[in-house]
Amino acid sequence: MEANILGVNNVTVQFGGIIALSDVSLEVTPGTIHAVIGPNGAGKSTLLNVISGIYSATKGDVSFEGERLSGLAGHEINAKGVARTFQNTELFKEMTALENVKVGLDRFHACGVINSALHTKQWKKSDAEADEAARELLKLVGLGDDETSSAGILPFGKQRRLEIARALATRPKLLLLDEPAAGLRAAEVEDLIAILRELKTNQGLTILIIDHVMALVMAISDRISVLNFGHKIADGAPKEIRESAEVIKAYLGEKAADAYST
Structure with a gap:
């Protein structure tokens, strides 16, 4: 069994x-x-x-x-x-759909405070990889065309799907x-x-x-x-x-x- x-x-x-x-x-x-x-x-x-x-x-x-x-x-x-969503969507409303998903990806693509502050080549590479991973998750939940939309202006049904995508970002x-x-x-x-x-x-x-x-x-x-x-x-x-x-x-x-x- x-x-x-x-x-x-x-x-x-x-x-x-x-x-x-x-x-x-x-x-x-x-x-x-x-x-x-x-x-x-x-x-x-x-x-x-x-x-x-x-x-x-x-x-x-x-x-x-x-x-x-x-x-x-x-x-x-x-x-x-273990990841979860909530009854009330807990999104960053002023951030784009792509940025919301990247929050969930942070621990997999973080490259240190100095690299992030100086926007080094390492940071740019890591950020580009995070963008691509976030786009794939948005496509998975049917939000591939909404990556630049602010989360707060998305219809409620899409906000639900965006929260699922962000949870999936934690793998x-x-x-x-x-x-x-x-x-x-x-x-x-x-x-x-x-x-x-x-x-x-x-x-x-x-x-x-x-x-x-x-x-x-x-x-x-x-x-x-x-x-x-x-x-x-x-x-x-x-x-x-x-x-x-x-x-x-x-x-x-x-x-x-x-x-x-x-």
Whole structure:
């Protein structure tokens, strides 16, 4: 059996008297797209925050490629190969799309303070390489024609894709996506589906995604975990989740379940 790339092991997160996650475990297989769904307040973003080092688990731990992540800072987790996006886009709005992606590439193309300040040949070579790498990532997410546009003036759907490109610039093995389809129109959701399939199939990336857009979740997921009030209530293939009476009652609803049963 192939080893899991990510293991969430009996994680509980408590804020005062509020239990955001209660004894949650899940395993993510390399090269798959694993979705986490559930109603608002179910603990989904809390789970991503624990994995990415923003929150610490009250109990339990998280492992990545067999190494314990619990207790590491966010930048240390990122350096190990875990990148994420957020519900609210966290872009540098005054910078161009290309410049935003180059921020993610910085540690791979940095050449020292003196070289950067003096714009030496070494800096120029490194900067040109970073430009080319950033352009390739923009093309990958369908933003090849937007490299000189300021991030702040891009349509919302393109801002979502730009944030994914910047996360990809850190060269992750595991990409955490927090509601990337939120606020997108139907055509933009279809574009996002195509991008995520490309990242999985041709780029070999493993993705853990949270989203409420069930058309996206059911189209791309190899496995789905369902949270409700901080508890994991189901875990399985999309067909199993669609047909789970407990999931239907807690989240999907009868009409939604029927809509995705074909």
